Amino acid sequence: MTPEQLSKLIADSLMQLAGNNGYELTLPDEIVVERPKNREHGDWSTNVAMQLAKQARKNPREFAQEIADVMAESDGVDRLEIAGPGFLNIFLDAASAASILPEVVAGGSSFGSSEMYSGQKMNLEFVSANPTGPIHLGGTRWAALGDSLARILNSQGAEVVREYYFNDHGSQIDRFARSLFARASGAEAPEDGYGGEYISQIANRIIEIHGEKILGYPEHEALEVFRAAGVELMFEDIKKSLSDFGVDFDVYFHENSLHESQAVEKAITELRKNGHIFDKEGAVWLRSTEFGDDNDRVVIKSDGDPAYIAADLAYYLNKRERGFDRAIIMLGADHHGYVQRMMAMCAAFGDTPGENLEILIGQMVNLVKDGKPVRMSKRAGTVVTLEDLVDAVGVDAARYSLTRSSANSNLDIDLDVLSKKTNENPVFYVQYAHARTIQVENNASSFGISIDEFEPGLLGHETENALIAKIVEFPAILKIAAENREPHRVARYLEELAGTYHRWYDNCRVTPLAGKPVEPVHSSRLLLNRATTVVLANGLRLLGVSAPERM
RNA sequence: GCCCUCGUAGCUCAGCGGAUAGAGCAGAAGACUUCUAAUCUUUUGGCCGCAGGUUCGAUUCCUGCCGAGGGCGCCA
Known part of the structure; x- marks a missing residue:
């Protein structure tokens, strides 16, 4: 007997009881049947008697006994017990409990799936790390968690698209390009640049592809070459790491395309039409305070460049235009301050925050060494990447250890412990x-x-x-x-x-x-x-x- | 100062308002002539951060306080 069947049996028994004794019972939407933690409390347990005792004008234990008397006649039920404040503990006979097994085997790989989200198109965006370096531990956590969530939502009938938002536009990319150029030409790394071995490797690969001659180009031309080639190479590395990790995205969405296709202007025009955009001090603003944000947000800076959120406006609109009912974004805790304005934006488009747009915040992953937290720093060379983790413990152990804890909890990763190959995982x-x-x-x-x-x-x-x-x-x-x-x-x-x-x-x-x-x-x-x-x-x-x- | 998340066994963490708060690891003692001992059995170990509130019932929901991490740009 499945819990659903049992739930229905209880409902039927209640109705029968109501008919016999003249109770006026309003049944809860769902009669909860749960597995007691303690096996002595039966195969299944329900708290309906406690919930409905008031309506029946009985004390919970008496009422539970009445339900039990009716249910005792049913096929498959071995015996019932009343326990504690009014729990009804149900013991199925062995044959009834086991009779579900052929269904499980027949269901095979589809056992456990459902149609709960049937017909829903969901866009799940995760990782979305900047192509300025390898995926670090935090991104690795989102990769494991996001991919698994996509699989789970899919098993429940949703049509899920895994999406990676690729920030190939903006100042971080410029810094990346300058770092590569500096390394290739043997110059001092820029103050706010990126360090690390991978910068040298990519710089060398760019020289191999384009030749030494690019070092002699005028600076802005050389930087452009390093930018384009560097992003391309970094992106290939990221994609490969993720793929080796078992995470393949359906869509890699380039931020740049939003700027090039005028999608940003279009989104702003749309919002302006609805009265949610205003101009002040030479900049273009989103009146996000109207939808619960702390401050209004600059969309186009006074120098004419779009702020980060400008692309997000267009990106969200794009997702909706592609037919997604729900856009889910997974972000690290360091971006949680972004949630309010994103939700405000969603509302400004006339959508429902939390429904059409959902943002999941996950806590950070900390690196621990000798029992003490180590600050990950690219300059100090203490960054642990996805590949480091996989090298240390393998894909299965890596994915599992990142997935078995709630995203809400901070996670400590001690590579030394994990790489011992003990049974800790x-x-x-x-x-x-x-x-x-x-x-x-x-x-x-x-x-x-x-x-x-x-x-x-x-x-x-x-x-x-x-x-x-x-x-x-x-x-x-x-x-x-x-x-x-x-x-x-x-x-x-x-x-x-x-x-x-x-x-x-x-x-x-x-x-x-x-x-x-x-x-x-x-x-x-x-x-x-x-x-x-x-x-x-x-x-x-x-x-x-x-x-x-x-x- | 404001916002978000967390605080549960020595450690890492589960616990969508229910019964005697659980698991792994670590510690102690056992079990391979029998389908894989990466397993199983027994056992030690808890003011569920603190204080109030809501409820028949709170580790769970609400408020305040303490502690940890993160965030509060015309950065991305």
């Missing part, structure tokens, strides 16, 4: 469980055991009961993870599932002991084993982590 625990299921499957097939003779009633061991219940939880976990934009919930769930599986493995054999015959229970257990494979594989895939068959 729970990803191995989960992957090992998956590999185990595969080996069990292989062994079973060599015994000629098949899943065709499934008898759910044979799966009565408490660890089987626990494993089945955990498997059934998966769709609800994905739904919550999608709604809250929290991929870490999937990782945490997988750790629980893996633990539940390992404990089952320890207690119940899928293949008979040497010299003993194959019995029906073995087929049934093989199906349970396969259902576990399905869920572990699906979960790991949503995290962008491989599901190895052997470890």
Whole structure:
């Protein structure tokens, strides 16, 4: 029995109760059926009795007992208990609990998915690091988290486009170009420039491509060459790093294109038409205070250059014009001050902040060495990049360790600890469980055991009961993870599932002991084993982590 | 000064208003002639930062305070 079916059963029982006893009950939108933390509290538990006791003019425990009396007659329900302040704990009979397993196996890679966001077009923008250097740890976190979120939203029916906003315009790029030029010509690095080994490498590659002669060009021409070529090369490196990390964007959107296509002017004209733009002191302003921002914002500076937000106006409009119902942007905590004005902009376009535009803020990643935080500095050479992390621990462990914590929490990364190859990263625990299921499957097939003779009633061991219940939880976990934009919930769930599986493995054999015959229970257990494979594989895939068959 | 996030076991972190607050690692003691011991079993360890409030019920929601990180440009 699925939680949905159980929820409906409870609703039906309540209606029946209302009919019999003349209660006037207004049922909640959704009757919550949850897995109690404590197994002794049943397979499922509901708090409806506490919620509705007032309406029934009963005390919660009495009312729960009345519900229990009605439900006790139902198929699949073994027994019910009233506990605590009025919880109704439901124990399913083994056959009913296990009868869902064939569905899980039949569902395969689609088990857990839903149509919750069916028909919704979502644009998920993340990483969007400037092409002035390699992706650092912070960007790596967004890459792991963003890609996983895209997968999860997609599993819930959304049409998701992963997008990388590529800032190839503005003063940071100019500094990058000057840094490259200075390095190539052996000059002192500019005061506010970029340092680091990669600057030398890119400078050298540019010389290789264009020849020494560019050093003799007039400065502005030379800078232009270094700018264009440098951005191009840096961008290729970034793309490759991300791709090696398992993160491939559908769209790389160039900021420059917004300026070149007059999209910025168009956006400003549109806003001006609606009365949200004004001119002051030679600059063009967005009256964002009208929509809750602290200050009005300059869109076009008095020197005629667009401010950063100008492109964002056009970019947002562009996303909406491309048909996205929802633009989701993931930003680091160092950009949180930007949220209010972005939301104001969204409102100024007549859209609904939080709905058409959603901004997720994630906290910073700190580098820790010898137990002490290390300030990442490009000049001091203490920057840790995506590639450093992958070199140290591999893609799977890197992605997993960045995805298993809430984006709201600050994350400390200690490369020394992570690179010890110890079992500190729970990803191995989960992957090992998956590999185990595969080996069990292989062994079973060599015994000629098949899943065709499934008898759910044979799966009565408490660890089987626990494993089945955990498997059934998966769709609800994905739904919550999608709604809250929290991929870490999937990782945490997988750790629980893996633990539940390992404990089952320890207690119940899928293949008979040497010299003993194959019995029906073995087929049934093989199906349970396969259902576990399905869920572990699906979960790991949503995290962008491989599901190895052997470890 | 204002804004955002965080504060839970020795460490890293879970816990979408519910029951006795959990996991991994670290510490202690056990389990491989049986499908992978990267596993399992047992065990040590908590004023859930502090103080109020809302609620039948608060680690969770609200307010204030303390502490940590981040942000408050005609920078991007």
